Each structure stands twice: as structure tokens, then as C-alpha cells.
Amino acid sequence: MSLYSSLVGSLNRLPSTVCLLSRRPFTTNGPIQKILIANRGEIACRVIKTARSLGIKTVSVYSDADKDSLHVSMADEAYNIGPAAPSQSYLCQDKIMNVAKHSGAQAIHPGYGFLSENVEFAELCSNEGVIFIGPPSTAIRDMGIKSTSKAIMSAAGVPVVHGYHGDDQSDSRLKQEAAAIGYPVMIKAVRGGGGKGMRIAMTDSEFDSQLESARREAMKSFGDQVMLIEKFVEMPRHVEVQVFGDHHGNYVYLFERDCSVQRRHQKIIEEAPAPGLSEETRRAIGEAAVRAAQAVNYVGAGTVEFIMDRNEDFFFMEMNTRLQVEHPVTEMVTGTDLVHWQIKVAAGEKLPMRQEEIKLHGHAFEARIYAEDPNNSFMPGAGPLLHLSPPTTDENTRIDTGVRQGDEVSVHYDPMIAKLIVWSEDRDSALRRCRAALMDYQVLGLNTNIQFLTDLAQHREFAAGKVHTDFIPQHQSELFPQRTTSHAAICQAVVALVLQQAEHSQQLAAKTLDPHSPVWMCHALRINQNPTRWISLMDGDRELKIQIVTNRDGSYTVMFDDKSYSVTGQLEKHGERTSIVTTIDGVKTQASVVQLGNSLHLFTADGQRELSLPVPKFMTSSADGGSLGDAVAPMPGVIEKVSVEPGTAVEKGDPLVVMIAMKMEYVIRAPKAGVVESVYYKTGDTVQKGVTLVHFQEESGDSSS
Template structure:
């Protein structure tokens, strides 16, 4: 086994590799960019070395700098994690040429899978089922359009190199093929450095099921069961679970055998994932092999009890696999979701900023947290905005879902917006509970998971929030009175009573830009609250350890709450409600009217293409500019009809959030 390894990655995967190495007594070397000087993987490793600027191409994609650090630090091997250089065959070869061990498959195996087109041809020759399509080298738009017409619609355009949902488009008519092709090629070139694409028949209502494979250098190859990843949004996995609720034992055995066959076809060694598209009929087709550890590998670890990073290290150290196929355990059910700094109500726009508050459930036998940040850290604009992976395990699927709901209710993020509320709706949705989801379901029914901007607030939750606010006001007033010169003064009470009126108290909150006004009478946990034509009598209200207990019209209820100077969060066990006290709203100023003559950058990013110039007439909804940020492209469209007066950025330029990119005139 190794004495010291370098981890050529960052964030939660680097921290996760460090944990296994520490348990095995292996010293770790981290590398970091200028943006990650204070990152958790830097703090947790035994030593850490700087490798360049904040942009990935200036740091985590600099294979030469990483190898040089490995040499200088005395590391014997390099673990690539996932993303960045993890599937770069040239890097893997350079590591070996430097006299180091690459903890992953060989460069030769990677090259066979580096092109989706070549991989499909190879798998077809090996007898692994593949989706009909086009994988040829002729890449002119005219030739690709001819092939698209031959395959028929709907079809999928896919970047031939890379993965992670980048460079993928579903095309349903020939007329929209060329615009989608252009966008796909541009995204592929930006993400992977190559714009080659392949075409595939689009399987209607498919499920995405992947098989975890492992092979060693002693001719052993097995699979560690499957993970289902059908809950996706724009080809990005949202929820992963094992075992798949769709597979029968017979289909599981057939897919497992095909996955092992695929691994053997490329002389594979180490961890890999064979991904399949599965039709409603049960027919399955090879998609690709990810020649690395997957983000969702904890799901497999929770259901097998195995440490896949430890297996990676042992295989890289030329040791045989510790288990045979028939010895692989399968126990219970595990589910993973990913907490992101993103705003689902704004099209899942990635976020950034300081994590002013980060509360996650306590890890235990049923809950696992994999994260690369802690409270006070910053979610950087330069990398994926994932905050944490939340993985739960229990005896069966219904109990695992219950564990997940409970764990999500305990999560809280203050700073950048997060997708926690979206995930809570997801895990209660009938399509998830009933295991009837396919890969396109979320995109087709997104309104069922993201509330409308004008969605009404549940009055019961609002009354509970008001009760919390009233009790907090009374506590604060009592504390101030205790420190005053006259703690017994009636003016120190917060019950609203004043000479000449009956003690009415006014409360106001801001919810998604809308003011919510309430009036209340009473004190000490006994109130009458009115709002929007509804009224409730509250009795026995009490705050204790982040829990509100009270009777609302004599019906006792319990709510979790978290309060701060800028917000109040309430959770009824099913969903959360987040409000801003109106005082904060007034300090920040009234919401500005829509400035529909200016198109601003919604977040920091790089301008990819500018599609309109000064003097051009444009119409509302027309795409004017594309920026790239946090691994995704954002198309910015004209807010109204008009003429472009000025353009504030050029293609390739990096811009800050709120930069005015295009100004319109009538």
C-alpha cells in the first residue's frame, strides 16, 4: 500500500478521499488554487501546495503543475477524484511516465472510452446493446443533418467527449436540428476542448440505470450492483438510489453481466460506472463508461458496506479485488441528493457567496454527509456550487424516503440561495414515491416541484411564523428591560398595550417580494392573530430548542423554526416557509421597478457569444448574449422589443454580477 498520495481535486471528493486515507494511515497531499486558499480540503490534508489561479485551466487542469507537486512532496500516487483531469488519458499517461501511480484505469482504457462514438462502436463489437445512431467522423452540419433525418426524430445530440450532461440536446424536428447542433458543439468545445458530436435515437420515457464495476490487474472483474439516476433535470442527476425500484432480479443480472462484459472489453482496471438507458419494456442500451469514481458512489457504499476509495487504492497498489461476484452484499436501500447553492425559482441559477449559516443533520448509522465546506466558507464562482451530498440508508425504500425527509427538514443554509425546498418537494412527489419517474419527468413537470412566484402562503404556517415572531419580540424586550434602569416599567412590555387602544400589534413579512400583513393581540403565548380575512386563537405557545409548540384554535401543532435578524424559517414537517421581517425590507429599500432597457449579468461569468450589435432591432425573447458560469451556459434574452443602443462586453470577457451587458432604446 502507498505511504503518501496526492489528490488532484478539490471540495467534497478531496475531503472524502482524505478520510479513507487517514483511516488507512496514508498521508495526503492536497493542491489548491488561489480561490481555495482556505478551503476544507486544504485544511484537512497533511500538506497542501498552491498550483495557480482561480480558473480551473490555471490550476486544477494543469497536469504538469500537479505532477511536479507530487514529485516534490514525495507522493507515490495521484488520485484524480472526479471531474477536472479524472478522465484525461494524457494526464494518466503523464503520471505513469513520471514514475507515479495513477489511481484509476490505464490511459489506454480511457482512450477507448474517451470518445462516446468510439465507445459505442467498441461495445457493439463486444456484444453489449447500444442505441442506434451515428458515430461517424464526418461532422459537417449538412452531413449531420442528413444522418439525423435517417435516424428519425426525436433524437439526441451528444458531445462525443466528456459527460455530466454537458453538450447534450434533444431534438424533435429537423427544423430545430441545426440551432441545437450549434449550441451543443459550442458547449462541448468550451467544456471538453473538442466539439465532435454523435447522434442517437432518443428512447422515449427512459430510465437511467448505471452499474458500478470494479476490476483489477489480475483478470478479476465484478459489479457492485446498480444505482438508478432517473430523477434528472436537464441531464443533471438530482436523486440517486440503490437498488433500483424498477429492476427485476433477472434484469439486474443481465445488466450486471453486460456491464462486466463492457469493462473486460477495454481491459479495465479500478472503479468505473457503466451507464445504461432502459426503456419501459426493460430493453437496455449502453450509454457510456465513466472511467472514474462517480459523485453518487456513496449510495453503493451504503448498500454494500464497502469503501470504494479503499478498493481504488488497493487495486492501484496491484492487489486483487477483495470479493468475488457472489460475495457482493446488498443490504437495505440508500438514496442520495445534492444540496446546491442555486435558485430553483430563477431557473436553478447557480449561486455563490459566504455560507453565513450551514446546518446539516448529524451523521449516524442512517445519515451520511459528504461536504467540502463548513459554515463561514465561501461557495466560489469558479467551481461547481455543490454544498453537500446527503445520503440516507434504511431497511427498505419507504423507510429510506422517510429518513431523507427528516434529514432535509434539518438542513438550513443562509447566504447563497439553496435548493433545499426543491428537494423537499421532490422526495414527497408521487412520481418519486411511486418510483414512476423517467429521465424527462422533472423537465416536463417542473412547475410541480418549483412553486409559482405568486403562490399563496399557507395561512397555518403564516400564523405559526407570526407566533414565533411575537414570542421572540417579547423575549428581546424582556432582555432589554432586564438591563435597563427600570426593569419593572410597563413600557418595557411587548404586548402592544398603550393608553387609548386595546393592545393591537402589527407584524409584516416579506415573502418573494410580497408584503404579508398581520395584526395580533395578547402576550405571553396567548394571542388572537388576523391576516387576509383569516383569524386564529393561539394558546400555550412556547419556544424551546428551535421548536414552536402551540394550540391553534385548540389544535396542538409543532413547528421547527430558525430565526435571525434578516429572516425567519418555519418548517411544519412537510414543507418550509422562509420570511423576511418587514424592517429588513425597509432598510434594503423598495423593490426597484423592472429596468427593461438594460440586460444585466445575473451572476459572474464569461461571455461566450454576443448575438446582437449596436443599431440592431430586436424583439422580446430574442437571444442576445450567452454567458458561461459554474459549468453551465445561460442565454440572456431581450426583455422587450427595441434597438440595441450599446453592448458592454465582448465574447471571451469575464464580467461581474449585475454588469450591464446590453442597453436597449425604443
């Protein structure tokens, strides 16, 4: 029996949204009886789960946009702290501290993001006598400024990457240092994190524009635009180590995670332990991480991040002085609850385990489910979760989330919907579980990366553990294949529509005075002929004309694309899900089916497909009068900067507008050369996806109408 199976009994007593793992229970007898979570979404829910299991009361804070959120309903108390914009709510230190005082919370857990690595907030907690469940402010300061942290690490004997971390921040000096280091170089905000304020300059000609963009994003995210320049190690691995320290001078590492596969310098899939590492390297990198924590007298949970080359040589990159998004994979392979540990340490207790007691057991993956469009440069999305049906959780499958069906993914915050975490005895079996769970994950209402993650988890190189930070661009064509809807899926869809229509008719009939009238059973009736109907379905831009004949034995003949298929089918209910079970030319298939409006969504073994009834052209015309070639918003967001005005002549690719969406900066560039006629939005405006931002003068001789 595995360590995890032995914990099932206790875990099943916890709510199903998050499955927490703990090697040994403990009872809090210290001063922490109530915790305020200064965060939102899944991490707030995650902290509430552990606090509840320990008998600790919880307090949530929320913005106007989050008033109906899951973390609000889960907490014992919840307080509104202002408008949706983080600068007016979740980043307002005085508001959060006032809530802590008013509610009687002895401690504040900052989660990750927002104020979690804010020196001033950690100091405010100390000054107000509120326990900050995190490291001392001195450690946050030392490790939060990349130039300072690298100097400290070098002195502690932790390997660092060559770079410039100086005080002279003039453009000319930074560019000079970049040339001396040698291109390509990484431009990083010294207070950065999560890929924000970070750009890569491959050549001298790119440096100025990348520096300006990094500074602007850093100022927006961190209120600081000081930069450092480092040599960019091509195709490295991103390996990080979970460390923990207490107030008694004890330190441990809980092994490493591999977070190499990223998009936009942000992680999307993580695993523990890192594949292919020798035991010698595993021990060396863990011990180096402990030296890093000791060098700044670290207390609590922290992550020391390294880049690793092909020879398993590793170099310090940064330290995240907080709990990481990907911490669940460490919990899975070590049988620990790191939030539990955080609370114990913050209360002044010793670490619950010594280094020699911490053992690796099995392998775990975490896949981050995002509202984004991988086929459009991973552009983030926002909107309602019209249908949300996750896989079933058990001792080996865990889902951390902060949303429910019907909730909205807001433009103001990170677009992560959930984290899917799986564990098994070895990497191969864990990866199989990960694939199966991804294929069973259903989200409708906005674009997600679920299909992309499934393709990634099925890629032969990923399965072989050959991961690095350039994995996605290197395998671009295989990870973004051209997809076609199979004939089987089309048959399933049209039969499902017919069966759902019949079911709907029966429901209507049951409400009438004559439910047995033949009127309800005469769809497409022809005397002495089998009922026949034509159905038009849109498969992307392709319109399908489908003929379906209902045979006397209840089977169907489906005809399209000059082919005919013999089909039997029935709808089956499985809890909240509906499946269409068909036999097509003797081959049995099954797919989950969801109808939303005019669209029918199939979840099959080949992935998700959407087929829809055609919509009249007058309903799909542009709502804002934009024309072909204008610059449009690729996602919902807030206008950060407008670089042009009416009359400005631009070349194709010139920057027009800078948008902020989901805490990231996006530059909207001219789709063609031309002269700007109108700019429809100004700095600070909130815009929706697809609206025209900049309209160009019509070219002379343009024959379009």
C-alpha cells in the same frame, strides 16, 4: 441486526461529516503512504476520510477561491496552485505534479471532474512514477471518445444505440445523418460527460442551433468539439452499473443504480438498486458491464451507463472511467467503501471480494443538494452559506459535503452543496427516511433545490418507482406548485418576532446598571389595556398588516386577513437550532426559526417559508439603471460570447449573450423585439446576478418614467 448496525462502533470513530461503510478492514502495507487529491469540495473531503481511516497521509491542492475551504483544513498538507479559474489551477497538470513531487505523495486521486478522465494526466503520472488512482490511460482514451467506445462495445457484445460516429464532422454531414437516423436525435460531444456538450434536436429546424451550442460548450469543457449523433430514446430510464477491475484480471460488478430523474441532463437523485428490475435483467446488465470493462482491460472503479426502455431492453451509452458522484448508494447497499477499494487496487492488490460474495442489502437514495433556483429553470446560484444546519447523521444517514456554514458557493465551480444519502431495509422505508432528512435540511443565504427534492420524493409516481428521464417535465405542474404561506406559519412568525424582541430586550437589560427597570418590559404599553402592536410582514410580494395583542395570561391574539387567532408560544433551544412552539386555536405546531437581517425563515412540516419586514423602495431600486425589458444576467457567471452590438435589431428570443456559470452554458435571449442601444459587458467579463447585460432603445411613445 443489520449489516450496518454491526458497523456502528467502527464508524463512530470517523469524523461525522461523512459516514463510511466497509465490510472488512484492511491495513495498507504497500507503497502508498501519502495521497494527493487533485480535486476540491466534497469529493476531496470524501477521499481524505478513507485515507485517514487507513493511516494514509493526505495532500490537498487549492485555488485562491478555496483557500479557506474544508478540504484544505482537513488534509495533512495543502498547497495553493493558482487563481480561481480551473484552467489556471485545478486543470494545471504541471502544477499538480510539482506538488506531488514536492510533498512526496506516492499516488494521486483525481476525484471526479477536472482531470479524472484526462488521458494526458494519467500518462503524466505514469511517466513521473506517481500512482494514478484510476484506470490505465488506454482505457480512458478508448472509453472517453464515445465513437470509439461504441465500436468497442459492439464488438464485445454489449448492446449499443444506433447512431453516427464518423470522422466527417461537417455541418451538412451531421445534419444528413440526423435525418437518416430520424428525429428526435441526441447531439453529443465524443469526449463529453455530465450533460456537458449534449443537446437534443427534436426537429430539423432546431439542428443547426443545437449543434453550434453543443460544440461551443464541448470546446469550453473538454477542448474538443467532435460530435456524434444518436437516436434519442424518448422517456428512457438511465441505469448504470458499478464495475471494478484489478491488475490481476479480476472483475466484478456491484449492481446497478437508477439515475433517471434529471434536470439539464444532470442527475439530482439516485438510488440503488434500480426499482422494478427483474433478477434476470439485473444479472444481464451487470454481466454486460463487466464485458465492457474487460474489453478495455479496465482497472479500478468505473461506471457503465445504459439507457433502458420500457421493456427493460438496455443499450450502452458511455463509460465513466472514474468514481461517480453517486457512488455512496452503491456503498450503502453492498457494505463497501469504494475509495478503499480504489486504493487497494492502485497499490497492486487484488479485489477484496469475488462476485459471488457481493450481495445486495436494502435500498439507498442519494439527493444532491444544489445552490440553484428550481423555479427559474434550475439556474445555479453563488454566494455565502449564511445558515447551514444539516440533519443528524447515523448509520443509516450520511452526508458528504465540502462546505461549512459561512463558506461560499463559488461561481467558478459546480454549485453542489452536499449529498444526502440514506439507507433502509426496503425502498419504501428508505424513501420515507429521505423525505424526513430533506425536510430537516436547513440552508439559507442562497436558493437551493431542497424543497423541490422534497416534493419529488413525495410524488406518487416517484414513490411507485415509475421513473424515467422525462419525469420532471411530465409532472411539471405537480412538482412546481403555487405555494401560499399558511395562516399557522404567519402566526408562528409574528409570535416568534415578539418573543425574540423580548429576549433581546432582556439581554440588553442585563448589560445595564438597572436590569430590572420597567423600561425593559414596557413594549406597546397602554394603561388599563393589553399591550397591542401592529407588525407589517412581506410574504413574497404580499404585504400583511398584522395586529398582535398580548393578553394578561401571556397568550396572544393575532389578527390579519379579517380573521383572529388565539395563540400561545415559546422559544426553545435545541443545540444550534431555535424552535417556535405554538398552540394556535388549540392545535399545537412547531417550526424551526432563523432570523437573518430583515427576514424570518420558518422550517415547517410544509417546507421553508420566508417572511420579511418591508424594505423602503429606495433600497430596492435598480443599482445599474436597467429598465423593464432589458436583458439581465439570471445568475452570476462569465461572459462567453456576445452576439449583438449597439444598433442591432433583434426579435424576441434571439440570442444576445452566452454565459458560462457552474461549468454550464446559458444563452441569454432577447426578452422582446427591439434595437440594441448598449452592451455593457464583453467576452471574459465576470458578472453578478441581476445586472443589465443589454439595454434596448426606448420605444417611441413610451410613457414610462
